[in-house]
Amino acid sequence: MAWNEPGGGNKPRDPWGGDNQGPPDLDEALKKLQQRLGGLFGGSKGGGGGGGGGASASLIIVVLFGAALVWALMGLYQIDEQERAVVLRFGKYHSTAQPGLQWNPPLIDEVIRVNTTKVRAASFREIMLTQDENIVEVNMSVQYIIDDVKNFVLEVREPENSLKHAAQSALRHVVGGMTMDLVLTEGRTRIATEVDERLQNYLTSYTTGIRLSAVNVDDSKPPSQVQAAFDDVIKAREDEERVKNEAQSYANGIVPESRGQAQRQIEEASAYREQVIANAEGEADRFTNLLTAYRKAPVVTRERLYLDAVQNVLTNTSKIMVDVEGGNNMLYLPLDKLGTGSSAARSGTPMDINTGNIRELTDAVTEQLRRDAAAQQARRGGR
Structure with missing residues (x-):
């Protein structure tokens, strides 16, 4: 019914059914609402007990309204720029929340936040055999970020533990195909590169949602139990290399000199040969000329x-x-x-x-x- 119904004059009508022009009383409004709800549900509109029942119903309605408001406010949350959130509805994947203000039904949806820009790190220390059946100790560190939050949260139960096992497997595979000298000297960069490639393939096949940022071989050395023997071996190899260098230096000095002397003797022999040939030819020519002169004037x-x-x-x-x-x-x-x-x-x-x-x-x-x-x-x- 309109507030100013035709035929009612200029006097405004109360939307709550009253004739006063002031604001409606809250108690009256609740009573009328209770009466209407009671009529809908078959309740009595009169009687002495109607007032007490109406007050109880009003209180229930207020409590329910407040609870609904609190429940709705509990569903609001903020996702930071460096985060992503996995939304589970009744335990099943529903969506991935992006940065910004979000709302999900509380007690129905579960929101799991994951920082996707933070660089995490893990370190490993492994003792293993090389290709030439020597024991080495390698310290390796891995840096990674979360690339796929859904896979990181749902696909693998403990993705970081899986990362540790996969890194150990990749490191053993790479070091097992190299010699000890290469592992301990210039092979660290090669180890890091091959482990990075192999480990990323493992993590991708496991759907862990992890993307590697860097793999570094911090140190590689023989075990402490054999360090003294290894130092002796290194010293012996250094002496061997030094003797080889000295021999090579001596060879580099004596071989060119010997080759020069040999070439000089060859040149001298060639010159002597040319001299003998020239002298023989000159003597032959002189004898021929002398014979010619003797025939002309013998005396x-x-x-x-x-x-x-x-x-x-x-x-x-x-x-x-x-x-x-x-x-x-x-x-x-x-x-x-x-x-x-x-x-x-x-x-x-x-x-x-x-x-x-x-x-x-x-x-x-x-x-x-x-x-x-x-x-x-x-x-x-x-x-």
Whole structure:
């Protein structure tokens, strides 16, 4: 019924049925509401007990209204920017709540919040066998974030425990395929890379919702029980490497020198061969030319050859034995004494003996010998 019904004049009507123009009394409004609800449910509208029952019903309604309001307010919650929330309705996955103000029916839906931007870390220390059957100890750390909150919360019961077991398995698999020297020295980067790839495949196949950020091999060393023996082995290998380097250095110094000497001898032999060949060819050409000259002038050529032979002989000796026809004695000529002048004798410098000097000296000696022989024959004839 409208507040200003036609035919009712200008006087406004009370929506609660009253004739007063003031605000309705709360008690009256509750009573009328109770009466109407009682009429709906078959309750009595009159009687002395109606007032007490109406008050109880009003209280119940207020309590129910307040409880409904509190229940509705309990369903409001805020999701931060770095979080995601998994909503379970009666224990079954319903949705994934994004950042912002959210509402879900309380006591019906369960909201599980997960920080998806926080970088978590886990460390592992494992003692294992290498490919060459040596024992090593490896310390490894893994950093990861939550990539899929649904899988992280629902698919695996303990995803972080699964991460630990998967990391140990991947580390043992990678280290078991490498030698101890590689694990302890430059193989750490390779171990971290292969473990990262293998572990991420494990976590993806397990649907853990975890994504790796980094895998680091913090330390790799032999177990403490064999550390002393391992140090001895390392020292022996260092000595071996040092001796090898010294030998290589010596080889690098001696081999090029030997090769140089061998090459020098080869070059000298080649030069000697060329020299011998050239001398032989020159002697052959000289003999050919000499034969040609001898055929043209035999006497002159013969004398020339004789003089050259005498020159060569006298050049290499300082003593000459001369036998003259008609003489009984063989003369001895000290050329080293005859070939020196007075000034040369004083200075100690010998005179040069050339072809002309030898020829003059030879002629003089020959002439003197002939004179001595003639004089000796003359004395014999006089007797």
